Amino acid sequence: MFDAYGxxxxxxxxxxxxxxxxxGKGLLLSQLWRAKQxxxxxxxxxxxxxxxxxxxxxxxxGYACAxxxxxxxxxxxxxxxxxxxxxxxxxxxxDALAALKSAKIRLAILSNGSPAMLRPLVDxxxxxxxxxxxxxxxxxxxxxxxxxxxRLAVERLKVPKSAIGFVxxxxxxxxxxxxxxxxxxxxxxxGAPVDALGAAPDHVIRSLAELPRxxxxxxx
Amino acid sequence: MFDAYGxxxxxxxxxxxxxxxxxGKGLLLSQLWRAKQxxxxxxxxxxxxxxxxxxxxxxxxGYACAxxxxxxxxxxxxxxxxxxxxxxxxxxxxDALAALKSAKIRLAILSNGSPAMLRPLVDxxxxxxxxxxxxxxxxxxxxxxxxxxxRLAVERLKVPKSAIGFVxxxxxxxxxxxxxxxxxxxxxxxGAPVDALGAAPDHVIRSLAELPRxxxxxxx
Numbered sequence: 001m002f003d004a005y006g007x008x009x010x011x012x013x014x015x016x017x018x019x020x021x022x023x024g025k026g027l028l029l030s031q032l033w034r035a036k037q038x039x040x041x042x043x044x045x046x047x048x049x050x051x052x053x054x055x056x057x058x059x060x061x062g063y064a065c066a067x068x069x070x071x072x073x074x075x076x077x078x079x080x081x082x083x084x085x086x087x088x089x090x091x092x093x094x095d096a097l098a099a100l101k102s103a104k105i106r107l108a109i110l111s112n113g114s115p116a117m118l119r120p121l122v123d124x125x126x127x128x129x130x131x132x133x134x135x136x137x138x139x140x141x142x143x144x145x146x147x148x149x150x151r152l153a154v155e156r157l158k159v160p161k162s163a164i165g166f167v168x169x170x171x172x173x174x175x176x177x178x179x180x181x182x183x184x185x186x187x188x189x190x191g192a193p194v195d196a197l198g199a200a201p202d203h204v205i206r207s208l209a210e211l212p213r214x215x216x217x218x219x220x
Numbered sequence: 221m222f223d224a225y226g227x228x229x230x231x232x233x234x235x236x237x238x239x240x241x242x243x244g245k246g247l248l249l250s251q252l253w254r255a256k257q258x259x260x261x262x263x264x265x266x267x268x269x270x271x272x273x274x275x276x277x278x279x280x281x282g283y284a285c286a287x288x289x290x291x292x293x294x295x296x297x298x299x300x301x302x303x304x305x306x307x308x309x310x311x312x313x314x315d316a317l318a319a320l321k322s323a324k325i326r327l328a329i330l331s332n333g334s335p336a337m338l339r340p341l342v343d344x345x346x347x348x349x350x351x352x353x354x355x356x357x358x359x360x361x362x363x364x365x366x367x368x369x370x371r372l373a374v375e376r377l378k379v380p381k382s383a384i385g386f387v388x389x390x391x392x393x394x395x396x397x398x399x400x401x402x403x404x405x406x407x408x409x410x411g412a413p414v415d416a417l418g419a420a421p422d423h424v425i426r427s428l429a430e431l432p433r434x435x436x437x438x439x440x
Contacts (some may be wrong), residue, residue, distance in 0.1 A: 042262040043392050046366045047399050049418040059416035066413035119364065146266045159259035172263050179267050196279035197260065198269040 001153060002131070003144075003168035004111035007187060008120060008208075009087035017083050022070045029064055036060035040111055041143040050141040052114040057084060075218050080137075085120040089127065096208040097130040103212070108133035110153045110166070133157065145176020165215065167208070174201040185211065221373060222351070223388035224331035225405060226254075228428075229307035229341060237303050243291045249284055256280035258390075261332055263362040270361040272334040277304060305340040309347065317350040323432070328353035330373045330386070332363050353377065365396020367404040385435065387428070394421040405431065 005011050012030050019026025037060040044050055051059075058081055065072040085131050090130050100107060107130050111118055115136045135156055137149045144150075166177040167185040172195050179199035186194070186201035187208060194200055203214060205215040225231050237356025257280035264270055266395050271279075285292040311413055320327060327350050329339055335356045342348050355376055357369045364370075374381050386397040387405040392415050394406040399419035406414070406421035407428060414420055423434060 039259075039262075040391075040415075042259075042266060043365060043396070043415075043417055046265055046363075047396050047417065047419070048367065048401060051418065063413055063416060135340055138385060143266075145263060147268065172259075176263070176267050178271060195260070195263075197263055197267065198271065198282060199267070 001108045001157075001164055001166050003166075003170060003173050004109050004113055004118065005087075007167060007169040007172070008089055008093050008109070008127065009125070010090055011084075011087060013088040014080065014083045021076055021079070025068060025070060028063060029068055029070060032067060033061050036063050045143045045146055048136065050143075052116075052138060053112050053136075053143075054081070054114050054117050057081070057117075060088050076185075085117060086116070087121060089125050090208065092207050092209040093127070096211055097127065099212040100215075101130045105215070106133075106157075107131045108135060108153070108157060110135045110137075110149070114138050127208050144173050145179070147176075147180050150180035150182065152176055167211065171195045172197060175199045178202065181216040185214070221328045221330050221358065221377075221384055221386050221402075223386075223390060223393050224329050224333055224338065225307075227387060227389040228309055228313050228329070228347065229345070230242045230310055231307060233308040234300065234303045237300065241296055241299070245290060248348070249288055249290065252284040252305075253277075253281050256283050265363045265366055272336075272358060273332050273356075273363075274301070274334050274337050277301070277337075291436045306335060306344060307341060309345050310428065310433060311345070312429040313345075314429050316431055319432040320435075321350045326353075326377075327351045327434070328355060328373070328377060330357075330369070332357050334358050334407060363398070364393050367396075367400050370397055370400035370402065387431065391421070392417060395419045398422065405434070 002008055011034050015026045015030040018029045022029060037057050040056045040060055061080060062072060088104050097107060097195050109131055113136055115138060119137055122134055135153055137143055140148045140152050142148055161181040164182045165185060166182040167187065168174045169187040169189055174184045175195055175197040178184040178201055184201040185203045185205060188204050188206060205214065222228055231254050235246045235250040236402055238249045242249065257277050260276045281300060283291060317327060319350055329351055333356055335358060338354055338356055355373055357363055360368045360372050362368055381401040384402045385405060386402040387407065388394045389407040389409055391406050394404045395415055395417040398404040398421055404421040405423045405425060408424050408426060425434065
């Protein structure tokens with residue numbers, strides 16, 4: 001089971017677009033946008049004021065532009081929100097998922113994204129050929145790392161949690177999944193320290209390419 | 221009712237000490253430490269893995285030093301954690317609280333800090349002369365902005381929530397308190413945009429000095 005944003009899909013692939021709209025500010029905007037998106041998802045979960053991830057993402061964009069004093073009109077807002085439905089996958093994703101699928105491992109996504117955000121992303125990337133189940137937190141009206149989210153996956157997949165391996169590039173997400181009871185794989189692309197949240201990931205790898213070997217699947 | 225860290229006490233007053241220990245890195249370390257401290261408080265709350273704020277603060281320091289590749293030995297760790305019990309108050313705090321107290325307004329603190337962190341901070345600053353009640357989230361084993369924290373204040377102060385004015389320099393904290401039902405004052409020291417969390421602060425001010433006038437208390 002895979003996280004989507006940052007794990008399969010590169011959220012910073014919007015950097016270039018941001019940089020076209022506001023030359024020289026693309027990286028900064030992209031980073032603040034992503035940081036606020038996560039922060040709002042945690043805060044709204046704690047406040048019990050869930051709003052779907054498209055709205056959270058748009059609110060975070062509004063904040064980031066205001067904080068950086070970048071004028072955001074309707075056209076730019078629509079352009080950037082559309083980009084979020086067309087994120088690029090990381091380069092190793094396709095081959096890694098194909099190797100896992102050919103080993104008869106069931107593949108799924110468990111994401112903060114709303115169904116309306118996830119559908120075009122999965123369709124456009126062609127990942128629907130490998131991934132059979134796409135789950136959104138939306139029915140639970142709370143975001144990761146609340147245990148209710150990981151429990152949703154157990155219920156929908158109808159397998160015990162010990163049979164689920166959860167893969168995320170967000171260390172806090174891997175910690176949350178480990179705390180719930182999944183075997184977890186943290187994709188540490190940037191060489192960051194592990195978060196100290198009382199439940200550490202079982203495996204730390206640098207890219208999805210290491211995954212098939214690690215779970216004893218022959219790589220083609 | 222006041223938030224403590226960042227509202228009455230300046231968490232970035234540790235910048236200088238950080239800079240003595242690691243010249244040129246003080247501001248960056250201080251900012252990452254604070255950001256991770258908040259992030260861990262939200263994540264642990266969602267994961268239902270509460271740990272008291274001293275431990276969360278120390279874990280955040282460990283992460284920040286590791287991420288910035290700054291060697292953290294026991295002596296430095298103890299020195300920095302001690303500094304957190306000796307934070308400076310913002311310059312206008314003493315006079316503003318004295319003016320409110322002289323108008324017979326009951327003053328309290330509601331903080332994420334553990335009792336063991338808050339006690340020396342309040343004692344050392346002399347704020348105990350104005351502030352009669354110091355409440356920690358600790359009995360609820362969850363952090364702001366969970367409604368259970370704000371409810372604790374209503375129960376302990378034994379007044380209806382509509383009679384409580386809540387003051388915080390953390391916009392998300394003011395939003396959380398507003399969402400719960402307090403009249404809220406956001407101290408926006410840096411001129412940041414308001415967070416989009418579905419409940420905006422009632423009042424936005426630049427410092428505590430504006431508070432006595434705003435709630436119709438004559439300023440000396």
